[in-house]
Amino acid sequence: MKRLDREEKAEYTLNAQAVDRDTNKPLEPPSEFIIKVQDINDNAPEFSNGPYHATVPEMSIVGTFVTKVTATDADDPVYGNSAKLVYSILEGQPYFSIEPHTAIIKTALSNMDREAREEYLVVIQAKDMGGHMGGLSGTTTVTVTLTDVNDNPPKFAMSQYQFTVAEDRVLGGSIGKVKTNDRDIGDNAKSSFDIIDGDGMDMFEITTDSQTQDGIVRLRKPLDFESKKTYTLKVEAANVHIDPRFLSGVPFKDTATIKITVEDADEAPIFSSPTYLLEVHENAAINAVIGQVTARDPDATSSPIRFSIDRHTDLERQFNVNAEDGKITLATPLDRETNVWHNITIVATEIRNHSQISRVPVAIKVLDVNDNAPQFASEYEAFLCENGKPGQIIQTVSAIDNDDPKNGHYFFYSLLPEMSNNPNFTIKNNEDNSLSILAKHSGFNRLKQEVYHLPIIISDSGNPPQSSTSTLTIRVCGCSNDGVVQSCNVEAFVLPIGLSMGALIAILACIILLLVIVVLFVTLRRHKNEPLIIKDDEDVRENIIRYDDEGGGEEDTEAFDIATLQNPDGINGFLPRKDIKPDLQFMPRQGHASGPNGVDVDEFINVRLHEADNDPTAPPYDSIQIYGYEGRGSMAGSLSSLESSTSDSDQNFDYLSEWGPRFKRLGELYSVGESDKET
The missing domain is CATH 2.60.40.60 (Cadherins)
Structure with a gap:
């Protein structure tokens, strides 16, 4: 019913059965038919991984492996020759060859030079039917690149170079460059340079510039135009990496000649020695000559030289130098025990050109003399x-x-x-x-x-x-x-015999401990006897002193004769207190006769204060003393704030300046109980 393609479906399975056309009933059991599709050569070979790229070192021998290619054929490899492939080279001969059945590509020509040709294009064909007529074929390309080997020596761009240099060129300075060419690339083109001959081998050196691979000629020692004006050098360039396969009688190096001309320059003075060491005894006299330095002008003009001391190296100015002849003299006394060595710098300057200056270190050792007593x-x-x-x-x-x-x-x-x-x-x-x-x-x-x-x-x-x-x-x-x-x-x-120092220290420690205990005991006892009354020193307007404990009630009012204070004109007698039993008999004081105008209040209070201070039977028990009488003819009126008609804060209390302290003292002596406040 349709065209068959073995590559799409190689086998079909059919189930068949005979049935009655009228009744549609099977007349036999089902049968299975297998149909296999027979292959024909209808598919060409294909290179699925192409195009290919490969590398091989230049100058490789014949038969050197390059790469391997692979082609596939969709036809049946079992039936016939439809999938039997044979490989061949269509393009790339005579440089490369290929194995017909393995498809391995090899070099077919030796001495392939990368510097002559670096890349080759090889066309490979795969043909089925074993390569016979009527077979189908497919092609691919292989790009073969030759890699570099060190098969070429370096070559100087010139056989002879000319350089000029001033005689005052600093050491290590560049004088000139020499350049080489190498057909190789990469590490195979790296070269090293060396001076192999000439009259300036110790004066100059040559190094390699890592970036440009040029040879740089540098000054190694100072030049002197007056003594030598030209130098000739023979330099050699050689590859750093050598391939031993290519050393068959061909040297991988090259040589060139360098001529260097020295130009005259105005040079600085030159000292006769790079350093000087002088010795002097510490008892040397002032202005004594210690030593001498000498210098000359290397130029043909030979300018006179003037000497001086760099005072940064001789801050104490202990030495002098003669500007004409360079003699060093002593300026101040020396002391070896203070400083054994003195290091100074002498400066030589050309008189005709003050910019030409040279310096030289001078070490002065002070020698010992016996000037110190043991x-x-x-x-x-x-x-x-x-x-x-x-x-x-x-x-x-x-x-x-x-x-x-x-x-x-x-x-x-x-x-x-x-x-x-x-x-x-x-x-x-x-x-x-x-x-x-x-x-x-x-x-x-x-x-x-x-x-x-x-x-x-x-x-x-x-x-x-x-x-x-x-x-x-x-x-x-x-x-x-x-x-x-x-x-x-x-x-x-004179200490007691047998009493050691440790025992004395122990005794002393015990005494100190006892003293500390006694002091603590006395201090605690004193704190315990202090009253717990919080005194208000600010408010003196009231003569009632508040106490936390309640009073004794009626017994407090019977302890003293309050009427006497209310009427000072009465006889001041003594009534014993009822709340205590005095240990000592206190003699009653004699009454004071009032004057014509009555009792003097000031004297009355002073007497009461004196009695309270000296009465051993009158400690400050809870009681109250009311001084209702203020004296006759008092201009102040009532002194009691309880009787004031107003409690304005602007009330004048100047009258308390004299009486306030006295009432305060009486309040301390006769504290008031809670039950006596109303009274």
């Missing part, structure tokens, strides 16, 4: 035991000397001439610049003499010798049986 190495203080033995070493001392003799120090020790026969002590030289002091006898007593002073003369071996006198302090001390110092003062000597 002395004790430290502040020695010796201790002598009372129970010491004769000949016992009390102290070993040593000396120091700020001088530095060439052969080292050697000190001599002796006593003062007037103390050479010292009855208590003697000295012994230990032959190692140290001295031992020995006791001549035993039985020293610090009660008789606590401290001894022993002057010792110390001399050195210099020329001339120097000496000094140092005094050693020897203190008599109490020691244990094994010679351990325990006490060195007289007060400690």
Whole structure:
């Protein structure tokens, strides 16, 4: 019914059955028919991965693998030759070849040079039917690129180069460049340069510029136009990376000649030495010549030179230099013990061209002379035991000397001439610049003499010798049986026998602790007896003192004769208090006779204050005293704020300036209970 395509469907399965046409009933069981489609060569080979790209090193030998291609054919590979492929090269010969059945491409020609031709286009054909007539075919292209190998040496662009350079060119400065050409690329084109011959091999050097691969000629040593004006160099360029396959008698290097001409320039003065080392004794006289520096002008004109000191290197101006001949002299005294080395800089300047300046360092070493006397190495203080033995070493001392003799120090020790026969002590030289002091006898007593002073003369071996006198302090001390110092003062000597220092400290600590306890006890007791009344010192308008505890009621009113205060004209008698039982009998005071005009209120209050202050039977119990009587002829009127008709804040209280403190004191003596406020 339709055209068949094996590549789309290679097999069909049919189910068939015979049925009665009239009844449509099956006459037999179903049967299966399988139909297979037989292949014919109707599909051409195809390269699904094409076009291809491959690389191979240049100069490769014949048969070098390049790449492999693959073609596919949709026809049946089992039936017939419809899918049997054969490969061939249509274009790319004679440089490359291909295996007919494996499709491997190889080089077919040797000595293919990348520098001559870098890329090749190869056309590959795949044909079915085993390559026979009537078969179908397909093609693809392979681009083959030759990769570089180091098969070419570097070549100088010129065989001879000419450079000129001024004689004052700084060291390391570039003089010129030489260029090479290399047909190779990448690392194969990198070259190194070297000076292999010439009369300036030690004066110049050549290096490679990493960016341009040029050779840079640089100055290595200072030039001198007056001594040599031209130099000739032979330089060589060679590849850094060498391929040993191409070293068959062909050198991968090239050479060129460089001629350098030196030009004259005005040069700075040149010192006869790059550095100077001078020595001078520390006792050298002022203006004494220490040494000399010399310099010359290297130019043909030979300008005169003037010398000076760079004062930044001689801030204290200890040296001078003669501007004409370069002689260095001493300007101030030297002291080796203060500074052994002095480093100054001498400047040489051309008189004709002040811009031409040279500098040279000068190191001046100060030599030692014996100008310091030896002395004790430290502040020695010796201790002598009372129970010491004769000949016992009390102290070993040593000396120091700020001088530095060439052969080292050697000190001599002796006593003062007037103390050479010292009855208590003697000295012994230990032959190692140290001295031992020995006791001549035993039985020293610090009660008789606590401290001894022993002057010792110390001399050195210099020329001339120097000496000094140092005094050693020897203190008599109490020691244990094994010679351990325990006490060195007289007060400690009179302490009870057997009482150690630790015991004394413990006793003292106990005494201090007891004193602290007593002070704390007294302080707490005093705080406990203080009244808990909060006093109001600001408000003095009322004579009622408020107290937190309630009073005794009627007993408070019967404790004192209130009527007496209400009427001072009455007889002031004494009524004993009913709320306490006095321990002492208090004698009643005598009544005061009133004057013609009645009682003096000031005197009355003073008497009451005096009685309250001296009455041992009248502590401040809760009570109240009412002073209703203010005296006759009082211009102030009523002093009680309770009786005031107004409580205006502008009320004048100036009249309290005299009476206020007195009422305050009475209020402290006679506190008011809560039950007595109304009264």
